[in-house]
Amino acid sequence: MFKELDPLLHSQLRLAIMSLLISVEEADFVFLKEKTNATSGNLSVQIDKLNEAGYIKVTKTFQGKMPRTICKITSKGISAFEIYVKNLKTYIK
Amino acid sequence: MFKELDPLLHSQLRLAIMSLLISVEEADFVFLKEKTNATSGNLSVQIDKLNEAGYIKVTKTFQGKMPRTICKITSKGISAFEIYVKNLKTYIK
DNA sequence: AAATTTGGTTTATAATATAAACTACTTTAC
DNA sequence: GTAAAGTAGTTTATATTATAAACCAAATTT
Numbered sequence: 001m002f003k004e005l006d007p008l009l010h011s012q013l014r015l016a017i018m019s020l021l022i023s024v025e026e027a028d029f030v031f032l033k034e035k036t037n038a039t040s041g042n043l044s045v046q047i048d049k050l051n052e053a054g055y056i057k058v059t060k061t062f063q064g065k066m067p068r069t070i071c072k073i074t075s076k077g078i079s080a081f082e083i084y085v086k087n088l089k090t091y092i093k
Numbered sequence: 094m095f096k097e098l099d100p101l102l103h104s105q106l107r108l109a110i111m112s113l114l115i116s117v118e119e120a121d122f123v124f125l126k127e128k129t130n131a132t133s134g135n136l137s138v139q140i141d142k143l144n145e146a147g148y149i150k151v152t153k154t155f156q157g158k159m160p161r162t163i164c165k166i167t168s169k170g171i172s173a174f175e176i177y178v179k180n181l182k183t184y185i186k
Numbered sequence: 187a188a189a190t191t192t193g194g195t196t197t198a199t200a201a202t203a204t205a206a207a208c209t210a211c212t213t214t215a216c
Numbered sequence: 217g218t219a220a221a222g223t224a225g226t227t228t229a230t231a232t233t234a235t236a237a238a239c240c241a242a243a244t245t246t
Contacts, residue, residue: 001107001128002105002112002128002129002130004105005105010103012095012097012098012103012106015184015185016095017125019184019185021094035095036095037095042102045167068174085185088181091109091112092108092112092178092181
């Protein structure tokens with residue numbers, strides 16, 4: 001009947017982050033913040049969670065003198081997202 | 094870009110309840126419990142929330158000597174569900 | 187050099203989900 | 217008829233989550 005929904009992805013902000021990363025393949029903190037309208041704190045925490053789950057890879061660099069956090073979806077993240085979407089459809093169709 | 098997701102519906106169990114009610118139009122506690130595999134306590138709480146939001150109408154009767162809780166989706170609930178699904182698609186497509 | 191902005195992180199609090207415990211019966215077995 | 221088990225839930229406590237507020241370090245602007 002209904003499939004389980006990965007709790008890590010069943011969160012508005014984390015889902016938005018993953019949705020963005022699956023299409024652009026690489027994005028920085030500022031880009032994600034603008035697109036999602038999230039607060040910095042919330043975004044920081046949710047990026048961490050996705051990173052710790054291995055759904056994204058986070059690289060911290062410097063752009064000139066400013067810090068820059070780059071996020072990239074992993075293959076694990078892609079497949080988790082695809083499964084989530086597949087399972088979600090058992091609820092809405 | 095991304096649309097807001099009604100927090101009342103963005104919950105696995107409440108979404109499952111609504112998904113069921115939108116197709117059957119009327120269901121009792123036991124039916125919902127079986128279909129969702131939820132615990133009684135969790136189901137009870139989530140039914141309450143949907144009821145208080147006016148998304149479903151709850152009627153308590155007796156089936157012979159046993160209590161029976163019947164749930165029915167309201168028009169407000171139907172439209173909330175439809176909007177939720179529409180908005181959700183901004184994340185997964 | 188003081189104030190503001192950038193790019194974040196950490197910590198505290200509010201909201202949510204879930205499980206465990208409980209209630210109020212009814213049915214079945216002895 | 218009474219003890220045990222089952223039904224149909226509710227209430228309460230706890231764990232998890234999301235979010236906001238506060239903070240930090242450095243850069244830039246005035």
